[in-house]
Amino acid sequence: MSHRTKDAITKIQAIIIALVIIIAAIIATYYMLFPPQPTTKEELVLRMSQGDSIVTIDPAICYDYPSTITVEQAYDPLFMPSEEPPYDPIPWVVESYNVSADGLIYTMKIRSGLKFHDGTEVTAEDVAFTMDRYLSIKKGHSGFWIGFIAVGNTTALDKYTVRFNLTKPSNAFIPSLTKFFVMNKKLLLQNKAEGPFGDYGDLGQAWISQGHDAGSGPYMIVSYSPDIGAELVKFNDYWKGWKPNQVDRIKFMVITEEATIKMLLMNKELEMGHAFLSPTTYLTLGNIAYLNLSYGPSINWEPICINTRRPPLDDVHVRRAIAYAINYTDLVNTVFPGAIVGSSLLAPGVFGHDPSIPKFEMNLTKAEEELDQSSYTREQLSQFTLECHWLSGQDADRMVAVALQSACARIGINVEVVSVLWSQMLDRATNPQTTPHFSIWEPWSRYPDPDYYVYSAFHSSQQGRWITQHWFFTDELDALCELQRSTLNSTERQIALKQIQQIVRDNIPIIFVCYRPYYNIRQNYVQGWKYIPYHAWEYWIYRLTIVR
């Protein structure tokens, strides 16, 4: 009995082992004969990381970096930021335009012969439809135009002429059109699903979300999955034409883990990293011979936003004392190599920047003098514990928070450093009582105009947003913000901008620690990268070539 059992088991074991060997042999032979086919050898592929999901590929919905980068490859904007300072918007789909004397009517001639990816021609009707689509969906960058243009107020005068009728003049209108991506009306309506927009159904939103594009940009979206990434191939009929060595295929890969991105770049499995790696990672990678690091000061500030409605920060002398207590040079050298210490709301190079405003500097004597003028006694100040919130995951912001904590300790003020999620920060920013004493975050200018920082950061209509956590609003500031936005006189605008900068500097609702550096890391064989300070345009891949 025992022998029979023993034999049977031995046979089973033998059969299993034989099967495993046979299967392994078959698979190995197959693998050797037909190895996985990589992409065509001649194709120039650019693989780039995206640090977060590509939430959408719909131009009317996107506002985040990964989505906007993807959309920018597949769609053409009406205007494009120029590649050199001061990065003024230049006509792109638009060939020429004129503005009425009252600044309310913009008549634009669009280029003839531009083709959408399905071969149909881009017309003025597509432009008018796109504006109405933005305004109806009410997501993404549509906030730039809501309040200025009503649905139906954009009209196609003829095949190539479109007219925008604004309800009030705005200097931000043309710059904001760098985020206006023209969509193919016919294609979207052919693919509309049931939706809330009457005869227009869902305006093609569901169809776009399935990975389709309706653009005329240099690349066509061929695959898309929010958490995996997007793949795009070049559009041969692109109106700007193609030169040798331009990228044939783009692969945006969603990789959230910084260590993984680092290893992929080191393994040459990525051609380029995205914009939000930590400065330390960029600098480490920059030391590798086959990687190319670009960095320098940007126009975006690293702010310490001070809630001016909560004691003791409601006293301007306390705010000034804190500003004098921070060691900016050390902080910049340690955390933001390549950056320059901040001075005003508008960075050097931006229209309206006031060079007469001095840089922030550490001066403990002046800090003490300011405290002497404060309505709070030293003892009262020492009894406060002020909260400083920084965005979880942003290590540089944490280091700024810690520097602020040390600075405040120097003048006898206690600060507690707290990491919060973005959602928490947005939620608390809606009310001055819930907004923390200090908050640190990284703003990015969305369009090439000072209006973005001035109006969105200091006009009282913007209160309750994360960029206005200072709660510093005055009638004078409101009037100046309106003036700089609406005046058609450039000198008058410049004067208004200088006055705003002076008021902000005098009252210190925000400490501009530095103008954050930009960084870009890529393989040496990727050439042509240029820093463009306006939200994702530095990753317009059409500009790049691959020369191995």
Added chain:
Amino acid sequence: MAYSDYLKRRIVFSIITLIGLSLLIFSLSRLLPGDPARVALGEVATEEQIEALRKELWLDKPLPIQYLKFVYDLLHLRLGLSTLTWRDAWDDIISAFPATLELVIVAMIMASIIGPLLGVISASKTNKFTVTFIKVFGAIGVAVPRFFLCILLQLIFVYWLGFFPMGGRISSGITVPQITGLYLLDSIISLRFDTFIDALHHIVLPAISLALSPIAQLAALTYEKMVNELNKDYVLTLKANKMPKNIILYKYTLKNAFSASLTTIGLFFGVFFEAAFSTEIVFQWPGLARYGARAATRSDFNAVVGCALIIGVMYSISNFIVDLLYGYINPRVAKSYGAAKAL
């Protein structure tokens, strides 16, 4: 008879659990910090945009109405708009779920085979080295944080040795026929062996990182049970009858020792879904856990509810199956239920 009653009762319990779970998850999701509309539209949004989205998400309605809408949608296989992807959360979950399921199944297979095997080997070996090795391995397997383990595996097997790809489910340029969504299975069904090898190549490291801790726990559990079994009288009798050692180990003692491991394996199925979070993030595995983690940080409550519900359903199903198997392997369980009912 008692077994069928036991079965019915388990089904009723599972349904009640799922209803309670949906209510609990729905309520908890509303406690996530941040206004979902404000978070979804970002810092550029105007109040008008935020209000419009709140209406679209039914956030302007009372909670009971929102729950009824949620149940209605669920019955129609919808979960509501995900503000993470601007699609219905159900569509996202359906596309992410097979990736996680495949990872969990492979990790389960690894854990179920290697864990008990190590336990048996260590119980059968008397030499000190083997026992120490198993114990040290067990301690490391349980103690090392999964996140760290993932990065360590990447460093050794990807960066230094170059044996495996850094992440993802499949190499770019290779397409997988979409049949079940499980790449390994789909490539076999469609006889695409190159794709199978590539998918296997991608899944090895993530599966190891997920399975290591369960392997260690199963090895320790099996070792303990096996040692107990090997000291019992019937084993002495078998040894006295000169029964071969392997037969005693694998045919008699392992079967008895395995019932405890089986329960643990079943529970691991649910645990794997939860544990997949860090693995999926590090290995860029486009699965449910990665999607759910991102949804939670963005206050995307429809997606969070969907993910939690799916994981809850997986737990319930695995528990249900384990209960059935346990009742089958060990009839005393079902009988004891019958006896308890008679009392």
